[in-house]
Amino acid sequence: MTEFFQSLGLTYEWAWSLATLSGVLLIALPLMLAVAMIIYVDRKVWAAINLRRGPNVVGPFGLLQSFADGLKVFLQETIIPSAANKGIFILAPIVTFTVALAAWAVIPFDAGVVLADINVGLLYILAISSLSVYGVVMSGWASNSKYPFFSAMRAAAQMISYEVSIGFILVCVVLYAGSFNLTEIVNSQRGHGFGIVNGYYFNLLLFPIWVVFFISCLAETQRVPFDLTEAESELVAGYQTEYSSMSFALFWLGEYANILLMCSLNTLLFFGGWLPPIDWAPLYVVPGIIWFLLKTFFFFFMFSWVMATVPRYRYDQLMRLGWKVFLPMSLLFVVAISGWLMITRYGGAA
Amino acid sequence: MIQTIAFYLFAVLVIASAVMVIMSRNPVHSVLWLILAFFNAAGLMVLVGAEFIAMLLVIVYVGAVAVLFLFVVMMLDIDFAELRAGFIKNFPLGIAIALILLAELVLGIGAYRAGAIALGTPDGMAAPIVGVSNTEALGALLYSDYIFLFEATGLVLLVAMIGAIVLTHRKSAGDHRGQQDIAKQNRRNPNEATVMKRPTVGEGVEL
Numbered sequence: 001m002t003e004f005f006q007s008l009g010l011t012y013e014w015a016w017s018l019a020t021l022s023g024v025l026l027i028a029l030p031l032m033l034a035v036a037m038i039i040y041v042d043r044k045v046w047a048a049i050n051l052r053r054g055p056n057v058v059g060p061f062g063l064l065q066s067f068a069d070g071l072k073v074f075l076q077e078t079i080i081p082s083a084a085n086k087g088i089f090i091l092a093p094i095v096t097f098t099v100a101l102a103a104w105a106v107i108p109f110d111a112g113v114v115l116a117d118i119n120v121g122l123l124y125i126l127a128i129s130s131l132s133v134y135g136v137v138m139s140g141w142a143s144n145s146k147y148p149f150f151s152a153m154r155a156a157a158q159m160i161s162y163e164v165s166i167g168f169i170l171v172c173v174v175l176y177a178g179s180f181n182l183t184e185i186v187n188s189q190r191g192h193g194f195g196i197v198n199g200y201y202f203n204l205l206l207f208p209i210w211v212v213f214f215i216s217c218l219a220e221t222q223r224v225p226f227d228l229t230e231a232e233s234e235l236v237a238g239y240q241t242e243y244s245s246m247s248f249a250l251f252w253l254g255e256y257a258n259i260l261l262m263c264s265l266n267t268l269l270f271f272g273g274w275l276p277p278i279d280w281a282p283l284y285v286v287p288g289i290i291w292f293l294l295k296t297f298f299f300f301f302m303f304s305w306v307m308a309t310v311p312r313y314r315y316d317q318l319m320r321l322g323w324k325v326f327l328p329m330s331l332l333f334v335v336a337i338s339g340w341l342m343i344t345r346y347g348g349a350a
Numbered sequence: 351m352i353q354t355i356a357f358y359l360f361a362v363l364v365i366a367s368a369v370m371v372i373m374s375r376n377p378v379h380s381v382l383w384l385i386l387a388f389f390n391a392a393g394l395m396v397l398v399g400a401e402f403i404a405m406l407l408v409i410v411y412v413g414a415v416a417v418l419f420l421f422v423v424m425m426l427d428i429d430f431a432e433l434r435a436g437f438i439k440n441f442p443l444g445i446a447i448a449l450i451l452l453a454e455l456v457l458g459i460g461a462y463r464a465g466a467i468a469l470g471t472p473d474g475m476a477a478p479i480v481g482v483s484n485t486e487a488l489g490a491l492l493y494s495d496y497i498f499l500f501e502a503t504g505l506v507l508l509v510a511m512i513g514a515i516v517l518t519h520r521k522s523a524g525d526h527r528g529q530q531d532i533a534k535q536n537r538r539n540p541n542e543a544t545v546m547k548r549p550t551v552g553e554g555v556e557l
Contacts, residue, residue: 013351088382119483123405130413134385137417141378141424149424156421160414167409180485320532 023115027104035256036066038300042256045304076245081143084242088142093243093250096135100257103128107264108183110274110288121182122170125265126163129220132258133159135251136222136229136239143242151238154315155222155229161322162219168330169213172337173269176200186273198272198279205340209333210270212326214302217262219322221255224307228315263299264292271295353397360393377423385416402484 005015040055040063047054055062080089106121108114118124133155140152177185193202200206219226230238240251267273273295274288313321363386370383388411395404482490492500549555 017352085376085378088378118401120401120405120485123402123409127405127408127413130409130417133413133417134420137420137424138382141420152424153421156417160417163413179483317532 028101035253039066042304046308049308073249078245081242083144085142088138092135092139093247096254097250099131100254103261109292120180122180130163140239145242147235148239148241151229151235162216165326165330166216168334169209171334172209175337182268186268189272191279196279198275201270205337221259221262225310225313226318263296266299267295357397360390363390381420381423385412388412
């Protein structure tokens with residue numbers, strides 16, 4: 001896009017700045033729309049599984065429900081508790097929302113369609129997703145209230161625990177791809193399964209790792225069955241208890257943007273990103289972004305499906321799963337995969 | 351142009367937030383300022399082209415260490431007035447530590463400028479590594495020239511980890527309070543754990 005602005009007669013720096021700015025808008029605005037629609041989809045899927053109708057009043061099939069909710073929330077009064085730590089109380093939802101959007105900078109939607117094609121894309125995502133805990137911790141502390149504080153403590157421990165195993169899982173993928181760059185990771189998946197299937201899931205060593213990754217994603221985004229930070233039977237609404245109006249809406253949007261990010265990560269790392277499922281020429285007629293969105297949507301459906309069917313974990317079970325099951329397992333797979341690659345790809349020579 | 355603006359922005363923010371870490375009265379605010387300082391330091395590293403180190407800084411320090419800091423500091427119940435009272439008492443000690451740090455910095459930079467340590471070339475004009483990504487360059491260096499130091503670091507961390515586990519691990523023979531035996535819970539079957547009663551109308555249930 002920089003070239004386009006340069007062709008309008010701007011210097012490189014101005015063209016680059018304008019291109020980046022328009023890139024940011026081109027990602028953020030559709031993302032917000034996607035979040036609004038995905039909340040609707042989420043509610044419809046739960047409703048279908050619970051044999052209910054779900055939102056069906058606002059607009060055709062209730063399609064405009066999220067926008068009506070957004071308008072309602074926008075018109076509400078912002079309440080700040082008098083005993084709250086005001087600055088941090090206001091900052092917390094902003095941090096959550098900003099961080100949720102920032103990670104999208106390195107996500108490639110199609111070959112070359114990426115805002116920042118940096119060498120360490122995957123590490124950037126890991127870094128940014130590790131920041132999302134701050135929104136929760138800050139809001140929990142600043143609310144100066146019992147339940148949000150419990151929620152903040154739970155969130156801090158939970159996020160750190162699952163980040164460790166996510167880190168090791170990403171190492172496995174990086175070992176296979178030989179790069180931290182997301183575009184290269186996707187390209188290395190072309191024809192990975194017997195030269196036919198695009199994607200790392202078609203690999204006996206990487207499929208179990210994908211299962212662990214998917215479950216860790218649920219924990220990382222604090223979705224059911226790991227939504228202990230907002231367990232309504234114990235903590236009212238967790239860290240959001242004291243929030244109202246737009247500050248509450250920002251938490252909501254940030255949460256769903258994070259979930260979409262994790263879905264797209266599943267797509268990019270294990271299911272071949274924008275590549276069609278099978279390496280067969282006619283399938284490449286469909287634009288890459290369509291494949292990417294379809295796969296991401298499929299993973300979102302799986303997130304909803306889990307939410308509607310699985311009961312919540314107990315906190316000690318959550319910790320046990322993270323530290324005693326996933327961590328040793330992912331560590332074992334790092335060793336196994338590097339050994340396997342050493343023998344097959346590098347011929348046993350260092 | 352953009353690089354220059356970004357450099358001054360990050361540099362000013364690093365220094366300002368580092369000052370705020372020690373100036374703010376509330377320890378939680380201090381930790382949050384510290385996080386901002388880490389973040390801007392990562393920004394500076396990106397500017398000099400060390401993106402791998404920058405990301406590691408954010409992942410390790412901001413994502414893990416600072417979260418634990420915040421976790422602990424949040425739960426402290428500190429009397430802020432009392433905290434301020436200690437300031438005058440500890441002032442000479444603080445000045446002494448600051449002077450030592452300054453002397454070390456001056457000595458270190460002086461030694462580096464004099465070419466005592468072989469870091470690239472002595473005048474800091476190491477040849478830029480071309481055609482290799484940051485990650486590869488670091489990996490090639492760590493796993494060849496510095497392999498023993500690297501492994502020794504790993505060992506030190508392992509010892510620290512084992513130490514932490516030993517210190518916190520509670521193992522008492524009979525007493526299982528607070529410890530869940532998952533295998534035992536999974537072994538329970540409904541026939542042993544529950545009793546089926548069919549009371550007749552008008553009579554109670556004997557348990």
